[in-house]
Amino acid sequence: MHATSHLKPVTLLALLGWACALPARAAEPPADPVQPLWSLNGFGTVGLAHSDQHAGDYVFDNLQPSGTGRNRQWTGDVDSRIGLQLTANFTPQLSGVVQLVSEYRSNNRYQPLISWANLKYALTPDLSVRVGRIGLASFMASDSRRVGYSNMTARPPIEVYRLLALKESDGVDASYRTHFSGFSNTTSILYGKRTVTNTRGIDVHSTAVMGVFDTLERGPLIVHAAYQQRDVDNQNPPRGRFMSLGAAWDPGPWFVSGEWVRVSNYDGKRVQALREAWYVNGGMRFGTLAPYVTLSELRPLTDTGNIPVAQRTYAAGLRWDAARNVDFKLQWDQLHLGSNSYGTLQNVVAGTPRGGHVNVVSVLADFLY
Structure with a gap:
């Protein structure tokens, strides 16, 4: 059953009030160190842009068929979503998770x-497969990225996060964690496939999805690197590549982070589109x-003969943690x-003339339940 295509501002404001009243008990880990067999948690964002x-x-991202500007002066479709996550701990080694998210999708x-x-089996405390x-x-x-409460900003910078429409893979992965000199390093490898439906209603099939991901952590420091490649059926040649490098430092009183990505794809006529973005x-x-x-930027590194996708964004915002597991954000x-x-x-x-400036104002409430 499909929900209404667009969220009206009155409905959104009502949901904002409801979010403030949500109980927070389910979002916190249980006091009992023994994990429950079943646990259900939820998250959501109600926003206007x-x-x-x-x-x-x-x-x-480019899987949203419309947004704010031409189609609607104010819309909740850019950021609003709600999700549920069911986790099952069958044994100390075997667990499973299902996450269900409702958000504005390519079919309007x-x-x-x-x-x-997925199911996860821990062969050792540091080695697992899914x-x-x-x-x-x-x-x-x-x-x-879908859990707004976990992000300091209204949304991850679009210049970076729109460059990869593929968010999940149907397949297998293995992760191994090592510890040294106070550091924890987790490396994972993945193989699978996935189909994504674009805004024209066309299914884009990605096969032979392979990825290597690494996360290094120590106290307030996180360093993350990723490489991914896949074969896409609407490209010639089909191989697409993605790489990223990011770091974050959050000692508490202040925080800073940055990320860089480079993406290589082809169209159906063997023309390469190489793009780079950072924030x-x-x-x-x-x-x-x-x-x-x-501060974020997206720029093309090759001339495809089409109108280039290039922009830089300056953003400023304020997050208010109004209650346990509830925040409000205002961003320009x-x-x-x-x-x-x-x-x-x-x-x-x-x-429409090219170039120029665009101003976007966003008001959001994020919540866990």
């Missing part, structure tokens, strides 16, 4: 999607308030589109 560009839509509807569904639908650790925020983000905490700023983004580009805008009206 407004763009001053009326000739094109601001969207989070809100409908549930099984984002994770089989099923597995989230790809392509970015630092891959596991939390840096930082902020400070003053009690329950955390102001922050972000100013997109500087490339001089010969519409940037990441979609549904651009024919004849």
Whole structure:
């Protein structure tokens, strides 16, 4: 059953109030060190976004068919979602997880999607294997990109996170964790396949999805690296490649992070599109308030003969942790589109001048339950 295509502002404001009243008990780990057989947790975001560009839509990624700007002055479709996660601990070694998320999708509807569904077997405390639908650790925020409460900003920078539409893989992976000099390092390898439906209703099949991911942690430091390749049926040659490197430092009173990605794909006519993106983000905490700023950029490295996708974004925001497991965020983004580009805008009206600035204001509430 499909939900309504778009969230009305009145509905969103009602949900904002409801989010504040949510109990937080399920989001915290149980006091009993013995893990329960079943546990159910949830998360969600209720948001409104407004763009001053009326000739094109601001969207989070290219799987959203419309956004704010041309189609609607205010919309909740850019950020709003709700999710449930069921975890089962069958034995100390065998566990399973299913995550269900409803968000604005490529078919112009809100409908549930099984984002994770896998079984995990721990051969040792540091070596494990999984089989099923597995989230790809392509970015630092891959596991939390849909969990707004886990992100300091309104959303991960779109210049970086829109470059890979593939978020999950149906297959297997293995992870191994090592410990040395106070560091913890987790390396995982993955193999699988996945089909993604684009905004034109076309199924894009990715096969031979292979990835190597590494995360190094020590105290407030996290360093993450990823390499991924896959064969895509609408490319010639089919091989697409993705690599990323990121780091975050969060000692508590302040925080800073950055990430860099490079993506290589081909169209159906053997034309390579090589793109690069990065961001840096930082902020400070003053009690329950955390102001922050972000600078991000996306630029093409090859000339494909098409209108390039190039832009730089300056963002500033404020996060307020109003209650246990509830936050509110206010964020302003100013997109500087490339001089010969519409940037990441979609549904651009024919004849619209290229380049220029776009201002986006977002108000969100994130919650766990």
